[in-house]
């Protein structure tokens with residue numbers, strides 16, 4: 001099984017279609033030791049779901065202390081890795097509980113419902129741009145734009161252009177998603193953008209301190225620092241996290257959803273006929289095209305997974321995308337089927353203590369985009385699409401399409 005390494009996901013053709021790679025792993029070696037990564041790869045739904053919920057696995061990265069971590073990292077990575085270690089997603093209790101307690105409340109479903117009107121305006125503007133563009137691209141004008149604009153408004157980042165924000169978000173996404181979280185080459189461009197992101201967020205925090213009346217999630221988190229719930233480093237680290245998690249993943253879901261609609265006329269017609277299915281469609285699209293392909297944990301003690309002993313201190317990579325297409329759980333797993341009775345068992349948003357608390361926002365943005373697109377003609381591919389070279393945060397960089405607004409008589413309201 002030597003050749004079955006997560007490293008092969010770095011090849012562009014595998015990023016474009018990793019499904020046979022995952023299927024082979026799941027079939028031939030569902031608990032597989034990857035010698036290149038020195039990590040176990042889990043691909044069965046049962047194993048991935050139970051590891052996500054198992055407190056014997058730690059989410060901590062500890063770059064600062066682990067061998068080959070911060071000490072060995074290139075100088076340009078030091079500042080970045082210090083912040084990475086302070087992300088809520090890479091913390092265990094009690095730190096995790098404290099950070100999540102400060103970060104999650106503004107994104108609870110009740111708060112997110114209040115944002116629906118604002119998000120609908122952002123979507124309408126993006127669709128206007130798509131409709132008017134000389135060379136419409138579903139990523140530039142829609143999939144990337146909508147979540148970036150929403151997170152820009154939520155964090156109070158109005159002074160930063162969307163293109164800069166996209167560059168920053170992509171760069172931090174490249175660091176966060178790299179296997180072992182240490183990019184192997186000296187990617188000067190990436191690190192320069194990460195430095196700019198940190199500087200930009202420090203300035204954002206300073207602005208909020210100068211003007212405490214500014215209402216934004218940043219303002220609430222600055223208040224949490226004053227109350228002692230967050231340290232200054234944790235504040236910056238988790239703002240970095242919100243920029244990338246809040247835009248990149250949702251952009252990837254919307255982009256993959258549009259691509260699916262260009263290829264799947266039956267799905268388009270089904271949704272067009274009954275928009276109450278949109279909520280279910282978003283879940284199915286997240287199951288089939290997970291924007292986060294995998295996450296990692298470290299065993300805190302000796303454990304057994306699927307009959308395979310895993311020693312304390314070893315790393316496991318939980319391949320969410322493989323679990324979501326496990327035929328033992330989802331019949332015809334590669335098919336987007338909006339009436340599927342058990343879609344809710346997918347793990348695209350994680351599970352357990354670290355489950356995504358941005359999911360209600362991501363779901364709403366994606367649903368509103370699809371709803372808006374359905375008001376026009378079915379999008380048609382207008383040229384080759386291109387995937388970003390990020391195997392974990394898997395998403396399109398470019399998707400040229402033809403799409404025109406139409407006068408649609410709605411059959412059924414949006415869910």
Ligand code: HEM
Pocket residue numbers: 052059088089090100103107241242245246247249250253286290291292295296320347348349350351353354355356357358359361362363
């Ligand atoms: C389609 C969009 C999204 C997907 C697929 C997604 C996926 C995920 C997954 C799989 C996890 C769990 C990671 C793990 O267990 O290691 C997670 C956690 C997280 N997500 Fe999302 N996410 C999305 C959107 C968002 C948005 C919009 C935000 C914020 C605005 C967000 C913020 C977070 C945060 C802060 C965590 C860490 C939670 C914790 O560790 O307690 N995500 N997300």
